Amino acid sequence: MNSFDMEQLRSFVTAVDAGSLTAAAPLRCLSQSALSEQLRKLELRANQTLLLRSKSGVIPTAAGEKLLQHARHLLALADLAWRDLQGVTLNGEVRLGITDYCRPADMVTILARFARDYPHLRLRTMMGKSRDIENAWQQGEIDLAIVMRIPGIHPPVSNSRETLLLREHMMWVGNTPTSQHEPLPLALLPEGCSLHQLACHTLKQHQRSYLIRHIASGVRGLQTALVAGLGVACLNQSAIPAELQHRSESLGLPSLPLAEFVLLRGPEDSSETSKTCVAFGEILHSTLSGMT
DNA sequence: GACATTGGCATCGGCGTGGA
């Protein structure tokens, strides 16, 4: 049989995200043994080993990584189809805040697709620094927020109103020559920016001298400064300008943690606005977590 | 270093359910 069982795919994605079958089982409302069995059958169906099992959990194999991408898309599509069949039409207004580090090249396309798929939804978007977005969310000025969190700088996802959407590698990028003997020229966003803090903190920790040579007002400006050779910055993968993709990771600088993008939801109640926000939050989740 | 504990996954037998 050369097709996939959606439940098995859902279990597979949950297991990869949770990092172990034991952690994934309760999320799927299954026992560990049932989940293990589902994944065994999925591997049988795929005729490939999809997960490497170890005492510390599971990680996807190369084939597993490949299937993971397809599985996320299939599940997002299935959810969309289900909502469509149930007649779930989104209307009303949703105020959405997005950090401008989150998929800057794709975000316009994503928002345009939402506008096309949900014509009755009035989407008010705000893009900016994670701290500003989160403050606005806490003040109730926006309904949903996508913010960036850096392990070690920010606390981990800790409550039911926060959902991890995706993780991205972070790299040092720049178009300027660097020398171990001279302070590293940095191009950064202002001090409140998480990546500003991360860059300075990491370099101090490794006793690497640096000099802040350029402060940009936004990610777009920072990208321009990097391409122009005004300095070096640490950026998440999707925010690295295309011109510099090939120049990352060759600067001999300390390694960086993964960046985490987290969806913040508002409190739920029985109002139409709340229902719309919940449904749109799910769509955002399935759309962005399906991207790699 | 030896042993105990912990925490991971795989396997097995039994049970409930739904379809032929």
Added chain:
DNA sequence: TCCACGCCGATGCCAATGTC
């Protein structure tokens, strides 16, 4: 009624970690 299927709980195995 039988059978296939999916699930659960129990159990076993194994490696990492903690304790003495």
